[in-house]
Amino acid sequence: MPALQFPEFPTDVPTHPLLVVDYAKLLVRDEAEIAKLWSAATSLGFWYLKNHGAEDLVQGMFDMAAETMLLPMEEKLKYEQGDGGNSFGYKAAGANAVDATGQPDTVEFINIAKDDALAWPQQARRAYPPTVNARMDNSVVPFVKKSVEVNNTLLQIFNDKLGLPEDALKKRHTMEEFSGSETRTIKNPPTPEKPNAPVKVAIGAHTDFGTLSFLHNRLGGLQVLPPGYEQWQYIKPIPGHAICNVGDALALFSGGILTSNLHRVVPPPGQQSRFERWSLVYFTRPGNDIELRALTEDSPMIAEAVARNPEKNFNTGCTALQWFTRRIKNQRMKNRTGPETWMSSRGTEHRVEAA
Numbered sequence: 001m002p003a004l005q006f007p008e009f010p011t012d013v014p015t016h017p018l019l020v021v022d023y024a025k026l027l028v029r030d031e032a033e034i035a036k037l038w039s040a041a042t043s044l045g046f047w048y049l050k051n052h053g054a055e056d057l058v059q060g061m062f063d064m065a066a067e068t069m070l071l072p073m074e075e076k077l078k079y080e081q082g083d084g085g086n087s088f089g090y091k092a093a094g095a096n097a098v099d100a101t102g103q104p105d106t107v108e109f110i111n112i113a114k115d116d117a118l119a120w121p122q123q124a125r126r127a128y129p130p131t132v133n134a135r136m137d138n139s140v141v142p143f144v145k146k147s148v149e150v151n152n153t154l155l156q157i158f159n160d161k162l163g164l165p166e167d168a169l170k171k172r173h174t175m176e177e178f179s180g181s182e183t184r185t186i187k188n189p190p191t192p193e194k195p196n197a198p199v200k201v202a203i204g205a206h207t208d209f210g211t212l213s214f215l216h217n218r219l220g221g222l223q224v225l226p227p228g229y230e231q232w233q234y235i236k237p238i239p240g241h242a243i244c245n246v247g248d249a250l251a252l253f254s255g256g257i258l259t260s261n262l263h264r265v266v267p268p269p270g271q272q273s274r275f276e277r278w279s280l281v282y283f284t285r286p287g288n289d290i291e292l293r294a295l296t297e298d299s300p301m302i303a304e305a306v307a308r309n310p311e312k313n314f315n316t317g318c319t320a321l322q323w324f325t326r327r328i329k330n331q332r333m334k335n336r337t338g339p340e341t342w343m344s345s346r347g348t349e350h351r352v353e354a355a
């Protein structure tokens with residue numbers, strides 16, 4: 001994708017502010033910066049991250065994805081995710097539902113497993129289109145490595161703040177164990193705004209499945225539904241700032257101290273709606289066999305948080321792989337029987353009526 005100049009995010013569209021966390025200050029364990037990160041992660045569960053050092057690697061990932069999306073559909077479908085709940089590979093627009101009524105999504109994406117990027121040139125989990133392989137060395141592997149480094153730094157800080165033993169979160173996210181960790185590069189077609197037309201949801205309301213998400217976007221379209229709000233709120237992209245958020249696995253491990261908030265993607269507002277929207281995420285997810293439950297025996301703080309909320313269930317009774325597979329499988333249009341399929345795709349969100 002050429003590095004296009006886009007119109008600014010419109011000034012007359014309301015946005016939801018996020019705290020800006022400086023990664024360079026986190027690296028030196030600046031107390032005030034850690035306090036800011038903690039405040040964001042324990043409230044909305046979303047924050048901007050600046051000075052993260054991954055910015056120069058983002059364009060290469062967009063180029064890799066643009067080349068991939070230009071392949072004939074027949075070729076792309078050879079690398080499709082399938083309907084069994086596997087995430088790695090290509091997903092065509094319309095393959096997932098965006099709500100309980102079964103409206104189709106509008107995004108196309110390519111997901112590359114962390115396990116494959118780190119094993120390259122060996123194959124760990126699956127094969128990818130030649131356009132991905134051609135950019136493994138120069139774009140994908142460096143982006144994965146940098147993202148792992150950033151998310152591991154954040155995890156280490158959360159580990160300490162949660163009063164967990166030194167390696168509690170680390171051993172649940174090792175480089176060696178296979179996991180659902182992956183990069184996702186997403187394309188949404190131009191969707192020019194029409195007055196009074198219903199919103200065409202690109203990615204339906206969801207909480208992220210895993211531990212931490214590290215997102216890079218250029219145009220608006222990401223929206224959050226903060227606790228207590230009735231209306232979706234745009235998050236404005238800021239150049240050079242990633243958007244980070246807590247996923248379900250970390251919300252569960254922490255007994256709800258860290259929160260995974262509902263979000264969705266709609267077409268960018270105003271003049272931006274006339275452009276293709278590209279975004280890139282690195283998802284850190286726990287090792288496949290890790291149980292998804294509050295780490296109560298490892299931290300009195302987590303045990304107290306769970307005890308304070310007896311109505312909430314922080315023990316899923318399943319592994320990360322089982323959690324992840326169930327959610328992906330039930331988003332797929334091909335598996336849809338009715339609204340119950342959508343309900344089976346849900347995560348930790350307690351406000352299912354908003355989804």
Ligand SMILES: O=C(O)CCC(=O)C(=O)O
Binds near residue numbers: 208217264279280
């Ligand atoms: O494209 C975006 O801005 C967000 C994507 C997202 O939420 C996801 O893929 O889980």
Ligand SMILES: [Fe+2]
Binds near residue numbers: 206207208263
């Ligand atoms: Fe998401």
